[in-house]
Amino acid sequence: MPKQTASRKSRAGSSARMRDVANRAGVSTMTVSRALNEPSKVSEAVRERVLKVVKEIGYLPNHLASSLSSNRSTTIGLILPSIDNSIFTQTVKGLSDVIRQSGFQLMIAECGYDPNEEEELITAFLGHRVSGLVLHSTEHTPQAIAKIRKSGVPVVENGNIPAEPLDMVVSYSNRNAAYAMTSHLARLGYKNIAYASLYSVHNDRSRDRLDGYMQALEEFGLEPDQRLTIETNRGLNAGAEAVARIVQNAPEVDALFCAGDVLAVGALFECQKRGWAVPERIALASFDDVDLLRHVSPSVTTIRLPRHEIGERTAQMLLSRIIDGAEHLRGSIVDLKYEVIQREST
Amino acid sequence: MPKQTASRKSRAGSSARMRDVANRAGVSTMTVSRALNEPSKVSEAVRERVLKVVKEIGYLPNHLASSLSSNRSTTIGLILPSIDNSIFTQTVKGLSDVIRQSGFQLMIAECGYDPNEEEELITAFLGHRVSGLVLHSTEHTPQAIAKIRKSGVPVVENGNIPAEPLDMVVSYSNRNAAYAMTSHLARLGYKNIAYASLYSVHNDRSRDRLDGYMQALEEFGLEPDQRLTIETNRGLNAGAEAVARIVQNAPEVDALFCAGDVLAVGALFECQKRGWAVPERIALASFDDVDLLRHVSPSVTTIRLPRHEIGERTAQMLLSRIIDGAEHLRGSIVDLKYEVIQREST
DNA sequence: GAATGAAATGATACCGGTAACAACTGGAGT
DNA sequence: ACTCCAGTTGTTACCGGTATCATTTCATTC
Secondary structure, three states: OOOOOOOOOOOOOOOOOOHHHHHHOOOHHHHHHHHOOHHHHHOHHHHHHHHHHHHHHOOOOOOOHHHHHHOOOOEEEEEEEOOOOHHHHHHHHHHHHHHHHHOOOOEEEEOOHHHHHHHHHHHHHHHOOOOEEEEEEOOOOHHHHHHHHHHHEEEEEOOOOOOOOOOOEEOOOOHHHHHHHHHHHHOOOOOEEEEEEOOOOOOOOHHHHHHHHHHOOOOOOOOOOOOHEEEEEOOOHEEEEEEHHHHHHOOOOEEEEOOOHHHHHHHHOOOHHHOOOOOOOOOEEEOOOHOOOOOOOOOOOEEOOHHHHHHHHHHHHHHHHHOOOOHHHHOOEEOOOOOEEEOOOO | OOOOOOOOOOOOOOOOOOEEEEEEHOOOHHHHHHHHHHHHHHHHHHHHHHHHHHHHOOOOOOOHHHHHHHOOOOOOEEEOOOOOHHHHHHHHHHHEEEEEHOEEEEEEEEEEOOHHHHHHHHHHHHOOOOOEEEEEEOOOOHHHHHHHHOOOOOOOOOOOOOOOOEEEEEEHHHHHHHHHHHHHHHHHOOOEEEEEOOOOOHHHHHHHHHHHHHHHHOOOOOOHHHHEEEEEEHHHHHHHHHHHHHHHHHOOOOOOEOHHHHHHHHHHHHHHHHOOOOOOOOOOOOOOOOOHHOOOOOOOOEEEHHHHHHHHHHHHHHHHHHHHOOOOOOEEEEOOEEEEEEEOOO
């Protein structure tokens, strides 16, 4: 007869419970729980005994049970418009580093630039009882807003500084950054500054950038020109087509500000193919300092955005709210600095 | 006196429980549970009444409780070497699309190319009782392997076809792909084919690619040459330095196969800067077909890998195992096809 | 009209932990 | 010797659902 003391079969896939550890260490489950989570509240002898057993039987605490019981979870939800975009990776890294250091886990999902998808994901995350949410988008459905409000979960918005924030914001101002770059171009003496961006439907970041561009034009006494502003799709191709179209429709153009790194690269390649000298024939400026822009020839003037810092600060603020209950942070807005990087393309 | 029937205060942040729905609909919680999860097992009248209440009070099922109680979770863990790498985004998208369609959630974490980090993350994920794991790396610590085995969670490895798989594998063969490209170059008539890759420590993908390169050389009667193979860091700079070093040390080189898209782009830019004609002075080939390689001039010959398909197939297999208990899939290996794309750079 | 059984619903225990409080211990203070 | 208190440990209820089995209802069959 086997000396099986266990009260439950050791079927594959079942892991030991806290009770198993407790039995084997001759203590109660509470003591095991304390030994693992508040070691100072347990005598050294017992703590060692418990930890030894934990190792022996390979006990893995069940986060689900612990979260449910303590009404406190250790996951944070992140919703991105698209995972397939290099500009988010820095932010994700900043977030993920800080979050993991505190023993939290990141759940990432993508909503494909669609507020309805976003709402669905927010619902799913709230169902998973995430203890915090990070949203890149700053435009949400009314239902999504209601659900978040109702849940009481702290939120950070990341992609822009919205007029009516949900809660906390960590971002730079798209408007100001675009204004800065346009001014920079104007100061360099360019007179016919074109502007290419992604479609601004459901995208206040795009709209704000356009606003900044327009304001700079006005302040420098430059005439806005329909033919010089263009909205387009994502992708290298889109950038290529944009520059081609603008040069054809408005040959007097002397600079193109692409509000997106991929567009700028696409535009540059197109210029190279067509033999248009950059910046002599047409100057190029970009938004967002990806590695590539520094390495192409000519290197491209752009705006360095604090992507990584956004992630870090976001995580810090969220964790302060979650762990320390730092209610004074509710609604706070962190407006981070950007920087115009002048390079060969202008 | 308020007509408060509820047995619990409605403090901020608390969401309604199933019991609240049940009370208000005049049924038991089991009936609510059925109305939501197995609608066919509930009469239409009751179902409608329950769903109405659910909407009214904005009830959100608690996934933690449900997972705990049913011993079945709806999250899948994904561990990537780095989020900051465009080659993963396609796979993530493929995964995420299929997984979300089944109501599952993806938890993503990055391990920074370090098996110990990976082990830590695997532990964390198992603690969250993920119902499946996706690992890009195919090299794991013995402890990590033991924990996974013990947990019984189905796993898919993604980055290579390892000699000793943990469980399921969905990938292409790095060895064969590198062999194919090297052969392609040899057939085009190149005689002094150099090879640049990332460091192969803790990276069997790198090692396998080198193997494939070597085998092709041998089969085409080309002499391997120490000066023609180089291992380096990640990044555009690394690619630039690699091509510079190789051309300096071995001027007779006539082709460079970069086992990584970023390296290839870096190398190309360096050639452009130095005025080395591609492919006349030196031909360039890459690994992995990112958008960029098609748009640079000259466009770069490369290998198209089924990144998106890997994600989809991975998700499908994992879900089959989880939902349908498809045990026949255990240990199965899906070897997907790659494709050599001949472009201007060779 | 009684037996039969499928459909609908409920009662209860339990998933694996933690909160809150109770109980026990032994040394310090007086 | 007695009180008191801090340090340990245990007991019990509960977190919010689901599995399981029991019960009720009602149409069908003979």
